[in-house]
Amino acid sequence: MxxxxxVVATPIGxxxxxxxxxxxxxxxAGLIACEDTRQTRKLLDRYGIHTPTISYHEHNEAxxxxxxxxxxxxxESIALVSDAGVPLIxxxxxxxxxxxxxxxxRVEAIPGPSAALAALAASGLPTDAFHFAGFLPPKTGQRxxxxxxxxxxxxxxxxxxxxxxxxxxxxxIEQTLGPRPVVMARELTKIxxxxxxGTAAEVRAQLAAREAIKGEVTLLVGKAEAPPPDDxxxxxxxxxxxxxGAARMDAIKAVARRRGLSKREVYDQLLGK
Ligand code: SAM
Numbered sequence: 375m376x377x378x379x380x381v382v383a384t385p386i387g388x389x390x391x392x393x394x395x396x397x398x399x400x401x402x403a404g405l406i407a408c409e410d411t412r413q414t415r416k417l418l419d420r421y422g423i424h425t426p427t428i429s430y431h432e433h434n435e436a437x438x439x440x441x442x443x444x445x446x447x448x449x450e451s452i453a454l455v456s457d458a459g460v461p462l463i464x465x466x467x468x469x470x471x472x473x474x475x476x477x478x479x480r481v482e483a484i485p486g487p488s489a490a491l492a493a494l495a496a497s498g499l500p501t502d503a504f505h506f507a508g509f510l511p512p513k514t515g516q517r518x519x520x521x522x523x524x525x526x527x528x529x530x531x532x533x534x535x536x537x538x539x540x541x542x543x544x545x546x547i548e549q550t551l552g553p554r555p556v557v558m559a560r561e562l563t564k565i566x567x568x569x570x571x572g573t574a575a576e577v578r579a580q581l582a583a584r585e586a587i588k589g590e591v592t593l594l595v596g597k598a599e600a601p602p603p604d605d606x607x608x609x610x611x612x613x614x615x616x617x618x619g620a621a622r623m624d625a626i627k628a629v630a631r632r633r634g635l636s637k638r639e640v641y642d643q644l645l646g647k
Contacts, residue, residue, distance in 0.1 A: 377404065377451035379474040381467065383460045383486025386590075387564035389420050391487045397421050399484050404450035407442060409466055413457045430454065432466050439469040446479045453484075460488040464508045464534050490532045493559035493592035496569060500597060503529035510535065510543060517543065521550040525628070531595040537587045541578055547595060548574035552620040552628070555596035561589040608633070608643040 380399050385391040400406060400423045407430035408414035414427060430438050442452055456465035474481050490506050505527050510517045524531055535543050540558070547556060553573040558581070560568045566589060570577045574595075581587055608629060615625035630640045 375449060376477070376479050377446040377449055378480045378482055379446060379470065380451065380453040380482050380484055381461050381471065382453045382455050382484040383488065384414070384417055384455050384458060386458045386487045386489050386492065386562060387567075389417060391563055392417070392421070393484065393486055396484045396486055397423065400425060400453050400455075402451070403453035405442075405445065405452045407438070407452055407454045407470065409456040409461075414455055417455075425453070430466060430470065435466050435469045439473040442470055443473040443477045443479065446474065447477055458489070460486065463488055463490065463506075487563070489534065489559075489562060489590065489592045492562050493557070493569075493594055494530065494532060496559065496562075497530070497557040497594045498571065499530045499555060499557060499594055501530065503597070504532055505529040506532045508534055510546075512539065514542065514546070517546050518550055521546055522631070525551055525631070526598055528597050530597055533593045533595075535591045535593050537589060537591055540587055540591055540593075541582055543593065544574045544578035544581070547593075548578070549624070551595060551598075552615075552624045554598075557594040559592045559594070560587075562592070564589070608635075608640055612640070612644065 380403060382396050382399055384396070400418065400421070403425055406414065406418070406425050406427045408427050409431045411427045411429050418425070418427070430442070446452055454461050454467050454470055456467065459465070461467035462471065471481055494501055494504055505524065507520070507524060510520050510533055533543070544556070551574070553575070556572060556574045556577050558570040558577050560566070570580055572580070611629045612622070612625045615628055616622060620628065626637055626640050630637045
Protein backbone atom coordinates (compact mmCIF):
# COMPACT_ATOMS: atom_id res chain seq x y z
CA MET A 375 0.00 0.00 0.00
CA UNK A 376 1.37 3.45 -0.85
CA UNK A 377 1.83 5.93 1.99
CA UNK A 378 -0.05 9.21 2.32
CA UNK A 379 1.14 12.75 1.63
CA UNK A 380 0.06 14.99 4.51
CA VAL A 381 0.20 18.73 3.80
CA VAL A 382 0.59 20.09 7.31
CA ALA A 383 0.04 23.72 8.39
CA THR A 384 2.45 24.99 11.04
CA PRO A 385 2.48 28.21 13.14
CA ILE A 386 3.08 31.65 11.57
CA GLY A 387 4.89 32.82 14.70
CA UNK A 388 3.37 31.64 17.96
CA UNK A 389 4.38 27.99 18.37
CA UNK A 390 1.14 27.25 20.25
CA UNK A 391 -0.77 27.65 16.97
CA UNK A 392 -0.60 24.02 15.93
CA UNK A 393 -3.37 21.43 16.10
CA UNK A 394 -3.27 18.21 18.12
CA UNK A 395 -3.78 16.39 14.85
CA UNK A 396 -0.83 18.11 13.17
CA UNK A 397 1.45 17.10 16.08
CA UNK A 398 0.22 13.50 15.89
CA UNK A 399 0.70 13.33 12.11
CA UNK A 400 4.20 14.81 12.39
CA UNK A 401 5.03 12.14 14.99
CA UNK A 402 3.54 9.26 13.02
CA ALA A 403 4.83 10.12 9.52
CA GLY A 404 7.90 8.26 8.28
CA LEU A 405 9.53 11.47 7.08
CA ILE A 406 8.96 15.23 7.31
CA ALA A 407 9.78 17.22 4.17
CA CYS A 408 10.75 20.74 5.35
CA GLU A 409 11.48 23.98 3.54
CA ASP A 410 14.27 24.64 6.07
CA THR A 411 15.12 21.75 8.37
CA ARG A 412 16.69 24.04 11.02
CA GLN A 413 13.59 26.23 11.18
CA THR A 414 11.26 23.22 11.49
CA ARG A 415 13.54 21.66 14.13
CA LYS A 416 12.46 24.41 16.60
CA LEU A 417 8.85 23.27 16.25
CA LEU A 418 9.71 19.57 16.39
CA ASP A 419 11.83 20.05 19.53
CA ARG A 420 9.04 21.99 21.23
CA TYR A 421 6.62 19.08 20.74
CA GLY A 422 9.05 16.20 21.23
CA ILE A 423 8.79 15.04 17.62
CA HIS A 424 11.68 12.78 16.54
CA THR A 425 10.62 11.96 12.95
CA PRO A 426 13.50 12.24 10.44
CA THR A 427 13.49 15.33 8.21
CA ILE A 428 14.55 15.99 4.63
CA SER A 429 14.87 19.34 2.87
CA TYR A 430 12.30 20.26 0.24
CA HIS A 431 12.56 23.82 -1.05
CA GLU A 432 12.22 25.86 -4.22
CA HIS A 433 15.80 25.00 -5.34
CA ASN A 434 15.53 21.22 -5.04
CA GLU A 435 11.82 20.48 -5.51
CA ALA A 436 12.17 19.42 -9.15
CA UNK A 437 14.43 16.48 -8.13
CA UNK A 438 12.95 15.93 -4.68
CA UNK A 439 9.30 15.59 -5.76
CA UNK A 440 9.78 12.35 -7.78
CA UNK A 441 12.17 10.97 -5.15
CA UNK A 442 9.60 11.53 -2.38
CA UNK A 443 6.79 10.16 -4.58
CA UNK A 444 8.84 6.96 -5.01
CA UNK A 445 9.23 6.67 -1.23
CA UNK A 446 5.47 7.08 -0.75
CA UNK A 447 4.79 4.46 -3.45
CA UNK A 448 7.05 2.13 -1.45
CA UNK A 449 4.76 2.62 1.57
CA GLU A 450 6.21 5.57 3.51
CA SER A 451 3.91 8.41 4.62
CA ILE A 452 5.39 11.88 4.30
CA ALA A 453 4.39 15.11 6.06
CA LEU A 454 5.14 18.26 4.07
CA VAL A 455 5.66 21.49 6.03
CA SER A 456 6.97 24.93 5.13
CA ASP A 457 8.69 27.46 7.38
CA ALA A 458 5.34 28.92 8.41
CA GLY A 459 1.64 28.55 7.71
CA VAL A 460 0.14 26.44 4.96
CA PRO A 461 2.61 24.82 2.50
CA LEU A 462 2.01 25.81 -1.16
CA ILE A 463 0.57 29.21 -0.14
CA UNK A 464 3.43 31.37 -1.50
CA UNK A 465 5.57 28.42 -0.42
CA UNK A 466 6.99 25.23 -1.98
CA UNK A 467 4.94 22.06 -2.31
CA UNK A 468 2.99 22.31 -5.55
CA UNK A 469 5.26 19.88 -7.42
CA UNK A 470 5.08 17.33 -4.63
CA UNK A 471 1.28 17.45 -4.45
CA UNK A 472 1.13 17.10 -8.27
CA UNK A 473 3.61 14.20 -8.17
CA UNK A 474 1.52 12.46 -5.51
CA UNK A 475 -1.71 12.89 -7.50
CA UNK A 476 -0.05 11.66 -10.71
CA UNK A 477 1.09 8.53 -8.84
CA UNK A 478 -2.36 7.99 -7.31
CA UNK A 479 -1.00 8.66 -3.84
CA ARG A 480 -3.57 9.93 -1.33
CA VAL A 481 -3.12 13.61 -0.36
CA GLU A 482 -4.55 14.93 2.93
CA ALA A 483 -4.46 18.53 4.17
CA ILE A 484 -3.95 19.05 7.89
CA PRO A 485 -5.37 22.57 8.21
CA GLY A 486 -4.04 25.35 10.40
CA PRO A 487 -2.85 28.95 10.38
CA SER A 488 -2.13 31.02 7.31
CA ALA A 489 -1.09 34.68 7.47
CA ALA A 490 -3.55 35.66 4.71
CA LEU A 491 -6.62 34.37 6.54
CA ALA A 492 -5.43 35.50 9.98
CA ALA A 493 -4.93 39.03 8.62
CA LEU A 494 -8.28 38.99 6.81
CA ALA A 495 -10.12 37.84 9.93
CA ALA A 496 -8.74 40.71 12.02
CA SER A 497 -8.78 43.34 9.28
CA GLY A 498 -12.35 44.56 9.54
CA LEU A 499 -12.56 44.49 5.72
CA PRO A 500 -15.36 42.59 3.93
CA THR A 501 -14.75 38.84 3.94
CA ASP A 502 -17.56 37.74 1.61
CA ALA A 503 -15.13 37.72 -1.33
CA PHE A 504 -11.36 38.02 -1.23
CA HIS A 505 -8.55 37.71 -3.75
CA PHE A 506 -5.23 36.39 -2.45
CA ALA A 507 -2.56 37.74 -4.79
CA GLY A 508 0.61 36.54 -3.00
CA PHE A 509 3.71 38.71 -3.47
CA LEU A 510 3.57 41.61 -5.92
CA PRO A 511 6.45 41.81 -8.44
CA PRO A 512 9.47 43.62 -6.93
CA LYS A 513 10.02 45.96 -9.92
CA THR A 514 7.98 49.18 -9.83
CA GLY A 515 6.58 48.99 -13.37
CA GLN A 516 5.48 45.37 -13.04
CA ARG A 517 4.06 46.04 -9.59
CA UNK A 518 1.91 48.90 -10.89
CA UNK A 519 0.72 46.71 -13.79
CA UNK A 520 -0.21 43.91 -11.38
CA UNK A 521 -2.17 46.38 -9.23
CA UNK A 522 -3.90 47.86 -12.29
CA UNK A 523 -5.02 44.37 -13.28
CA UNK A 524 -6.70 44.08 -9.85
CA UNK A 525 -8.28 47.54 -9.89
CA UNK A 526 -11.79 46.37 -10.79
CA UNK A 527 -11.78 43.30 -8.56
CA UNK A 528 -14.85 43.42 -6.31
CA UNK A 529 -13.15 41.57 -3.49
CA UNK A 530 -10.82 42.37 -0.60
CA UNK A 531 -7.25 42.08 -1.95
CA UNK A 532 -4.62 40.28 0.13
CA UNK A 533 -0.88 40.59 -0.51
CA UNK A 534 2.25 39.31 1.16
CA UNK A 535 4.98 41.94 1.22
CA UNK A 536 8.58 42.28 2.33
CA UNK A 537 9.07 45.02 4.95
CA UNK A 538 11.69 46.88 2.88
CA UNK A 539 9.24 47.23 -0.03
CA UNK A 540 6.25 48.22 2.06
CA UNK A 541 6.46 52.01 1.64
CA UNK A 542 6.87 51.74 -2.14
CA UNK A 543 3.99 49.30 -2.38
CA UNK A 544 1.70 51.53 -0.33
CA UNK A 545 2.57 54.42 -2.63
CA UNK A 546 1.80 52.29 -5.69
CA ILE A 547 -1.53 51.23 -4.12
CA GLU A 548 -2.48 54.86 -3.43
CA GLN A 549 -1.61 55.88 -6.99
CA THR A 550 -3.18 52.91 -8.74
CA LEU A 551 -6.18 52.00 -6.62
CA GLY A 552 -6.94 55.37 -5.01
CA PRO A 553 -7.99 56.10 -1.43
CA ARG A 554 -9.44 52.78 -0.42
CA PRO A 555 -9.29 51.27 3.06
CA VAL A 556 -5.96 49.55 3.63
CA VAL A 557 -4.91 47.28 6.50
CA MET A 558 -1.30 46.45 7.30
CA ALA A 559 -0.94 43.37 9.54
CA ARG A 560 2.61 42.90 10.84
CA GLU A 561 4.08 40.10 12.97
CA LEU A 562 0.72 38.40 13.53
CA THR A 563 0.68 36.04 16.55
CA LYS A 564 4.12 37.33 17.65
CA ILE A 565 5.23 39.70 20.42
CA UNK A 566 5.32 42.76 18.17
CA UNK A 567 1.99 42.10 16.46
CA UNK A 568 0.57 45.29 14.97
CA UNK A 569 -2.39 46.16 12.77
CA UNK A 570 -2.64 49.59 11.12
CA UNK A 571 -5.77 50.78 9.32
CA GLY A 572 -6.40 53.81 7.08
CA THR A 573 -5.91 54.73 3.44
CA ALA A 574 -2.63 53.65 1.84
CA ALA A 575 -1.35 57.22 2.24
CA GLU A 576 -2.31 57.31 5.94
CA VAL A 577 -0.75 53.93 6.70
CA ARG A 578 2.33 54.92 4.72
CA ALA A 579 2.70 58.19 6.65
CA GLN A 580 2.62 56.32 9.97
CA LEU A 581 5.25 53.84 8.80
CA ALA A 582 7.46 56.41 7.04
CA ALA A 583 7.94 58.22 10.35
CA ARG A 584 9.73 55.17 11.78
CA GLU A 585 13.45 54.47 11.73
CA ALA A 586 12.95 50.98 10.31
CA ILE A 587 10.14 48.63 9.39
CA LYS A 588 10.82 45.07 10.41
CA GLY A 589 9.06 41.74 10.51
CA GLU A 590 6.56 39.93 8.35
CA VAL A 591 3.78 41.87 6.70
CA THR A 592 0.44 41.07 5.11
CA LEU A 593 -1.34 43.92 3.32
CA LEU A 594 -5.05 44.08 2.59
CA VAL A 595 -6.94 46.52 0.37
CA GLY A 596 -10.69 47.10 0.43
CA LYS A 597 -12.64 46.16 -2.67
CA ALA A 598 -13.38 48.50 -5.56
CA GLU A 599 -16.52 50.61 -5.16
CA ALA A 600 -19.36 49.90 -7.55
CA PRO A 601 -18.19 51.49 -10.79
CA PRO A 602 -20.05 54.50 -12.10
CA PRO A 603 -22.13 53.76 -15.21
CA ASP A 604 -19.97 53.01 -18.23
CA ASP A 605 -22.35 54.47 -20.71
CA UNK A 606 -23.38 57.89 -19.32
CA UNK A 607 -21.50 61.14 -19.79
CA UNK A 608 -17.79 60.88 -18.99
CA UNK A 609 -18.09 63.94 -16.76
CA UNK A 610 -20.57 62.18 -14.43
CA UNK A 611 -18.37 59.10 -14.15
CA UNK A 612 -15.36 61.25 -13.22
CA UNK A 613 -17.41 63.28 -10.70
CA UNK A 614 -18.75 60.05 -9.12
CA UNK A 615 -15.22 58.75 -8.52
CA UNK A 616 -14.16 62.10 -7.05
CA UNK A 617 -17.21 61.93 -4.72
CA UNK A 618 -15.98 58.46 -3.66
CA GLY A 619 -12.67 60.06 -2.66
CA ALA A 620 -10.44 59.68 -5.75
CA ALA A 621 -8.09 62.49 -6.80
CA ARG A 622 -9.15 64.12 -10.11
CA MET A 623 -6.21 62.67 -12.03
CA ASP A 624 -6.86 59.16 -10.68
CA ALA A 625 -10.58 59.47 -11.50
CA ILE A 626 -9.75 60.43 -15.09
CA LYS A 627 -7.32 57.54 -15.43
CA ALA A 628 -9.86 55.06 -13.99
CA VAL A 629 -12.65 56.23 -16.32
CA ALA A 630 -10.29 56.07 -19.30
CA ARG A 631 -9.31 52.50 -18.40
CA ARG A 632 -12.89 51.35 -17.86
CA ARG A 633 -14.10 52.79 -21.14
CA GLY A 634 -11.11 51.81 -23.23
CA LEU A 635 -10.29 55.49 -23.89
CA SER A 636 -7.01 57.37 -23.63
CA LYS A 637 -6.64 60.01 -20.90
CA ARG A 638 -6.53 62.63 -23.65
CA GLU A 639 -9.91 61.47 -24.99
CA VAL A 640 -11.42 61.74 -21.50
CA TYR A 641 -9.96 65.25 -21.10
CA ASP A 642 -11.37 66.26 -24.46
CA GLN A 643 -14.83 65.02 -23.49
CA LEU A 644 -14.60 66.87 -20.16
CA LEU A 645 -13.73 70.05 -22.05
CA GLY A 646 -16.67 69.45 -24.40
CA LYS A 647 -14.44 69.03 -27.44
N1 SAM B 1 2.68 29.77 3.71
C1 SAM B 1 2.59 30.95 4.52
C2 SAM B 1 1.15 31.17 4.97
O1 SAM B 1 0.33 30.27 4.83
O2 SAM B 1 0.85 32.24 5.50
C3 SAM B 1 3.14 32.17 3.80
C4 SAM B 1 4.57 32.02 3.37
S1 SAM B 1 5.23 33.40 2.55
C5 SAM B 1 6.80 32.82 2.01
C6 SAM B 1 5.73 34.42 3.87
C7 SAM B 1 4.97 35.74 3.91
O3 SAM B 1 3.73 35.57 4.61
C8 SAM B 1 5.69 36.83 4.67
O4 SAM B 1 6.64 37.48 3.82
C9 SAM B 1 4.56 37.75 5.04
O5 SAM B 1 4.16 38.54 3.95
C10 SAM B 1 3.44 36.72 5.35
N2 SAM B 1 3.48 36.37 6.77
C11 SAM B 1 4.01 35.23 7.30
N3 SAM B 1 3.90 35.26 8.64
C12 SAM B 1 3.29 36.43 8.96
C13 SAM B 1 2.91 37.03 10.19
N4 SAM B 1 3.18 36.44 11.35
N5 SAM B 1 2.30 38.25 10.15
C14 SAM B 1 2.04 38.85 8.96
N6 SAM B 1 2.38 38.32 7.79
C15 SAM B 1 3.01 37.14 7.77
